[in-house]
Amino acid sequence: MAEGDKGKQSSTPLYQFFNERQSIIDALSGKMIAPGPSGSPYRGRQDVLPSGRNLFSTDPLSVPTKAAYKQGIKLAEEFLRRSLQDTGEWPSGVIVDLWGSATMRTAGEEFAMALHLIGVKPNWSEGSDRVMGFEILPLAILDRPRIDTTLRVSGLFRDVFPTLSSLFQQAIDALCKRDERKDFNPYVGSKEEDSARIFSSAPNSYGLGMGDAAEQFNAAGRNKAANAWINASQFAVNGSKVIQNKQALISRIQKADSFIHMQDLRETDILISSDYAAHEGGFAAAKAELGGKVNLYHLDNTNPENPITRSLSEEIARVVYARASNPKWIDSMMRHRHRGVQRLLPRYYIWQLLQI
Template identity: 35%
Template sequence: NQASGLRRVLAFACEQLVPRLHQTSEEIGNLLRGLRGGYIPAGPSGSPTRGMAHILPTGRNFYSVDPRSVPSQSAWRVGQQLAREVLARHHRESGNYPESVAISIWGTSAMRTHGDDVAQILSLMGARPLWRAGNRQVAGVELVPLEELQRPRIDVTTRISGFFRDAFPQLIELIDDAVQLAIAADEPEHMNFVRKHYLRDLQQGLQTGLGQAEAATQAAYRVFGAKPGSYGAGILPLIQEKNWQDQADFAEAYINWGGFAYGRKVQGADQREAFRQRLAGVQVALHNQDNREHDIFDSDDYLQYHGGMIATIRALSGQQPRHYFGDSHDPQRAAVRDLKEETLRVFRARVVNPKWLASIRRHGYKGGLELTATVDYLFGYDATAQVLDDWMYQQLAETYGFDPAMREFLEQANPWAQNAIAERLLEAASRGMWQEPDAQTLERLRALYLHSETQLEARGETVRGSEHTKDMQ
C-alpha cells in the first residue's frame, strides 16, 4: 500500500505538478494579453505555497471561493489549532484564559485559506460550523457544550477589512450568529465571557438612558469595519504626513475609520462608541499570516490593522495588550508567536539579511524604493505597537545608511530613497522611539541627510537645465 501511494504521489508530481509549474511564464503573457483587451483564462484562487496545487498554473483570471463552503473543514482544523495555541500561550504566560480578544481579518486571506481566521474566531467562542453532508456547504453554527469545551467561551471583537465586508457577508452573519447564541446561552458568567460582557454593557447602556432594545443591540455588536463603501484603517496617512503626537491620535483614527458595526441585521451602523468600549477591555490583539510570500514589514496593512489595534487598546486601557501573530503557512503546524518574536525573526531573516540586500541592489530604482518602504513599515509598526529595540534602529542606520556598497547603490539608483531613509531614522530618534541613539550615529545620519539633499538639488538643477535647453531648441 505504501509503495502504491508513493507511486501515485510521484505520478502526480511528474505528470501534473511539474508541467503546471513550467507554465508560470504565462503570468506575463496573460498580463500583456489583458492589457490589450484579450481573453484571460479563468482559474481558482488560492496559494500554491499552502499546497493548493489545483490553482496552478498561476496567471489566470482567478475567481473567489464558493462563499457557502467557508470555512471549509480543513480551515476548521487549522482555526481550532490557532485558537488552542492562543489560549495555551496566554495561559502559560498569565496563568488564566483571556476574557476578551480582538482580531483583524482580511478577505484575501479568507480566499486563500477558505476561512482559517473565521474558524479561529468561532473556536475561541466555543462554537463550530455545521456542514451539509452532501456538498460540504456551511448550513449554520452551533455552540460546543461546556462539558465538551472544558474552558470558558472567549469574547472576540473582530475588525474586518473592507474587502472582507464586500466578499463575505455570509461570514459576518455566521460570526454574528455565534455571538447571539453565546449571549443567549444560560451558562455561568465565568464560563461564558461573551454573555458576561454583554450583560455588563447592557446594564451600562440602560444607565445612560438607552431603551431596552437599543441597549441590547449595542451590547451585542462584535464585528466592526470601515464605513460602507470605504476601505482602510486610517493609520498610514498619519505616519506618512507625520501628523501624530501620541497613541491617542492613532486611537482616534482607528476608531473613526473602523467603528461601523456589521451583523445579520446591521450593515455599517455608526457605532464608534461601542467599538471604543469593546477595544478598551481587550487583553490580546491577534492577526494571522497564512503564507510566507510576504512578511509584516513589506506591507502597510499589517501596521495599520494590527499595529493600529494595539495602539488603540493601549490608549484606551492604559496598558499594552498581549500581541500575538498566528502563522499558518504550514496548515499541519499552525503556530502562534508573540509579535516581538515575529519582528525579530523577520528583521534577521530579511530586513538585514545580506543575501536579500544584495538581491535588492539588482533592481535599481525599485530596489531603493523597497528599502524605503521597509524602513517606513518598521517605523510604523514601532510607532503603533512598540516592537523595535534601539539596536535594531542602530543596525538599520549602519546597514541602510552607512554601508559603503549600499550608500553607493542608493546614490546612483535612488537618492530619494537615501534621503527618505535618513529622514525616517532621524524622526524615530526625535520622537523618542529610538530611545538612546549613539550621538555619533545621529551626527552621521544628519550628514547623510544633508548630503542626499544636496544630491537631489543638484539633480533638480540638471533636470531643469536640460528642459530649458529643449525649450530653446
Template identity: 30%
Template sequence: MQEEMEQLDEVENQIVNQFIETCYFDNCLLASEESRKNCYESLKFGYHAFMNSMKTYEEQGLLQALSGKYLPVKLAGDIVENPEILPSGHNLYQFDPRLIPEKTAAERGKIIAENTIAQYYEEFGNYPASTGIVLWGFENSRTQGETIGQILHYLGVRVQASKGSFKPNYEIIPIKELGRPRIDVVIYMTGFFRDIFPNVIEDLSDLFLKRARLDESDNNNCLKANTKRIFEQLISQGYEVEEANQLAAARIFGPSEGAYSTRVTSLVGERNWQEEADLAKGYVNDIQYVYGIGSRGKPSSQLLKLHLQAVDLVSQIRSNLELEVIDLDHYYEYFGGFSKAVEVERGRKTPVYISDTTGELVQTEDVKKSIERGVRTRVLNPKWIDGLLAHEQHGTQQILERFENLIGLAATTNKVDSWIFSELNSTYIADEKRREELMKNNRFALHSMMERLLESQTRGYWEATEDEFHQLKEAYLQLEGSIEEKV
C-alpha cells in the same frame, strides 16, 4: 539521530516509488494498522494530485473559449495548498465566499486559537475573556478562512460537514467538551473583507447573537457576560431596549462604507502625531462603524470603546511567506492600531500574538519575536540589502519603508527594542562604505532614513549613546549639505 533520519527517508522513498508504480505499498514497512491506513489515504491523495499535475487542458480550453463554447469553471489558487485545482486549463475563479471557512482552514483556525490561548495562559495564568481579531479580505481568500476558523473556536463553535449545501452549518461545542470558557471576540474587518464576504458577516453576527443567549453561566460564556455588561451601559445612556440588545451583541467593526483604510499610516508617514494616544484616537474614529445585527456601517465610537475595555489580547495571522511584519505598513496599522486603542481604553499594554500559517505547522508567537525575525532577515541581512541596492533609486526607497514601518510598530506596539535602531544606525550610517552606496542609489531616501533614526531617538524608542547620536547628526548634516549643493 542522523542515521535514523536517513533510514526514514529510505523507507519513505521506497513507499512512494512503489505506490506510484503499482498503487500499492508493502504493509510490513509500517508497524500499526492505523499508520498503514493513514499512509494509504495520504498516498492516494498524493497520487491523484501527481497524475493531475501531468495533465493540462490549457490548449483545449483556449480553443473552446475562442470558438465561443462553454468552458467549465474551476477554483484557482496555490497548487501546493490545494492540489485539487489541477489539472489547469479551466475558466478560473479565485474563491467561493459561500464555502468560507473551508474544512482545512477551520481546522487550522482551531490550532491558531489553541496556540494563542496557550501563549496567553502561559504568560498570565488564566484564560483571556475577550480577544481582538483583525480580518483581512485577501488573507481569508488565500487561506480559505483560517481567521474565521480561529474566531469560531474562540466561541466554541465548529463547522459541520454538509453535503449539497453552499452554506456552512455550525454546531455548538458543549462547555464540558471545550474544556474552557467561551471567549468573546471583537473584530476589526478591512473594507475589502466587508465587500467580498457579506455572507460571513451575516453568519458571524448570527452566531454572536445566539451564543450570547445560551443558557450558560457568565463564567463559562464570556461573550454572554460582556453582552450583558454592554447592554446595561447602553440602557443607562438612553438607548431603547431593542436597539441596545442588537448593539450589545454586535462584534464586527470596520471602516465606513466606501472606505478601505485608517489614518494611522498617514499619521506615521507624515509624522503628524504628538502622542501615541493620537494614533489610537485616529484608529477608533476610522473603525467605529458597526456591521451586522441590523447595522450596516453605523458609527458608534462609544460602543467600540466599551468592547475595547474588555479585550485581553490582539491576534493576527501572517499567511504570506513573502512579507514579514516589518515589510508592510498595514501590519502596524491594523494589529498595531488595535492594540494601541485597547491600551488607551484599558490603561494597560495589551499582548499581540502573530500566527504564522505559511507552513504546514502553525506557529504562534509574541509580536516582539515576529518583529525581530523580520529585522534580522531583512534590514540587517547583507544579502537582502545588496539585492535591493541592485535596483537604482528603488532599492534605498524600499529600505526607507522598513524604517518607517519600524517607527509605526514601535509607536503602536512598543515592542521594537532600542538595540534595533542602534543596529540600523550601525549598518546603514556608521558604515561609511554602505552609506556611500545608499547615497549613490538614492540620496533623498537616505536622508529620510536618517530623519527616521533621529525621530526614533526624539520619541524615546532609541536610547542612542552620545557617540551614536553625534555620528548620526554629523552624517545627516553632511548629506543635507550635499543635497543643497546638487539642487
C-alpha cells in the same frame, strides 16, 4: 481538490505552471482566457495551477470549509497555549484582525479559529459543502471557558462575506441566551446593544485612512493613528446591515487583552508593507489612548502542520534578523543606495512608535 490531496506534490515541472505571459498575449488578441479558481498553492491548492487563468473567487457560502474548520481549531488551540504561557490565565477579550484576501486564500481558517474560540461549530448542508448554520459546543466538550472574541474585518471581508458576519453575530446572540455561568460564558446576559462583535469601516470605505499619522514619529502622530483606527473601525456589521456604533467598539477595545493578526503567505512578512503597522500598531495605539496594555500576537500559519504564535516584538525581531543575516538581501538593498534605506527606515520607526 479533495481534502485528502492536500499536501501532495505534483510531478509536473514547475515552469509549466506559469502561463501569465501567454494569457496576456491571448487577452490582447481578443482570445478567451480559460477560467480557474483563485487561492494559494502554499495551502495545498494544486487546483489553482496553472496560473494565468481568468480567476473566479471562493464561494462565500462554502466558507469555512471542513478542512479550514479543522485548521481553525488548531490555530485557536495554539493561540490559547501561548496566551496561557504568557499570562497564566484564559484571555478575557480577544480582537482578531480578519482580512478578506486571507479568508479567500485559506477558505476561512482564521474565521474558523474565531468560531472555535467562542465554542461554536459550523453546520454544513448534507451532500454539500455549503454552511447552513452553526452548533454550539457544550462546555463539557469544550473543556474551557468561551473566549470573548471580536472581529475587526476589512472592507473586502465585509462586502464579500456578509454571510460570515451574520453567522458569527447569530452565534453571539445565541450564546447571550445560554444557561451557563458568566465566568465560563462572558456573553451571558448581554443586552442587544452590547452584543456587537464584528466591526469594520463605513460602507463603500476601505482601509484605515491613516495617511501619514504613523510617520510623524511623535506622540501626536500616535494619537492621530489611534483615532484613525477607531474611526475606521466603528461600524458594527451584521450581514448586509452596517451601523455606526463607536461606543460599542470602544468598549470592546477597553476590555481586550489580546490582539491577533494571522499570516498565511510565506512570501510576505510584517515589514514588507506599512499596512501591517497600520492595522496592528494602529490598534495598539488605540488601546494605549483608551488606557491599558494588550498582548499583540502574530500567528504564523504559513506551515499549516505547525502554526506558531509569536509576540509582535518576537515577529519583528525574527524578520529583521532574517534580513540582516542574508547577504543577498543586503546586496539588493545596497544596489538602491540611499533609496533602499529610505524605504525601510520609516517602517521600522512606525513600529517603534506604535508598538506599545
